[in-house]
Amino acid sequence: MELRGLGHTDIAVSPIGLGGWQFSRGAGVVGRYWPTISQAGVVEIVRASLDHGINWFETAETYGRGDSERSLAMALEAADADPSDVVVATKWWPLFRGAESIAHTLGQREEYLRPYRVSLYQIHHPYAFSTLRTQMQVLCQLVFERRIAVPGVSNFSACQLRASEEVMQEYGLHLASNQVRYSLLDRRVERRGVLETARKLGISIIAYSPLGQGLLTGKYHGVAAGRVQRAFSSDALSRTRPLIDLLAQVAARYEATPGQVALAWVIRFHGRAVFAVAGARTPEQAKENALAMQLDLTEDELHRLDEVSRMVGLK
């Protein structure tokens, strides 16, 4: 299975990772978004991911106030994942907090994720009480203390990314990644120069919600409007229909699914610059998503999907 280096680091990860938001057990404001999955279910999801080539797992402090981290670590252990074979990423939650809490709360992350190390530690979004400079300085300190392997950010603009990387370089370090919303349904990071800036700086992009939270699998296009979950308006469903039809057409050529084609597009359209972190609620979904890494779309297919995605123009 293909592994790619994350940013300037020597951390080699699969192009697709498994997202841990779904493991929040319904706890906290953010964690309530997804229905609860039993711990046995999480084990099966993690096992299916490992069995099909995924070697990194992404979670956050705010996903169920640590429940996702605990659940992920227990599942990795139950699936016999050797700590030296997997990469675990988590995130610090900045809202109403200062940079001192990055280091303060890391102890809890380490405890919840044990025996797995915090390889990639990310600032969840750029809205903290402290300046970006102070936050980056704390991350550098944590690298020097070997408490984290590499620093990363999430939801940072091009300008915030440049400013943060500048601080990192003062300390002889680099940001590994910027985790942002990116899919065939949401191309804003391209239009706003985030992707281009990251490429120039050698920082990887990690695309979250690469399946548009399920919309790009096409399964919500077939159900009655009243039963549609989450924020999928009937307008969004009808506007995206041409894109779903194209995904299905391409998928049929490979005996794949529309969702797999959507994931393959994310990790291939920009060469090796973009990784995807996909969430799954069942082991079958996790397996299907991992197998998308084997789908090698042609240049023609990548560009046709690009075109139709722009025409649909959701975001």
Ligand SMILES: NC(=O)c1ccc[n+]([C@@H]2O[C@H](COP(=O)([O-])OP(=O)(O)OC[C@H]3O[C@@H](n4cnc5c(N)ncnc54)[C@H](OP(=O)(O)O)[C@@H]3O)[C@@H](O)[C@H]2O)c1
């Ligand atoms: N940094 C950030 O601010 C941020 C924000 C959001 C997410 N994230 C991270 O990114 C990860 C992924 O993003 P996401 O969960 O928002 O969206 P996503 O990966 O686009 O969608 C995940 C959802 O799509 C459905 N699905 C997944 N695989 C499927 C398959 N093969 N067939 C059919 N349906 C499938 C499942 O929901 P249903 O079965 O209910 O349809 C699943 O919960 C999260 O787990 C989290 O770790 C980070």
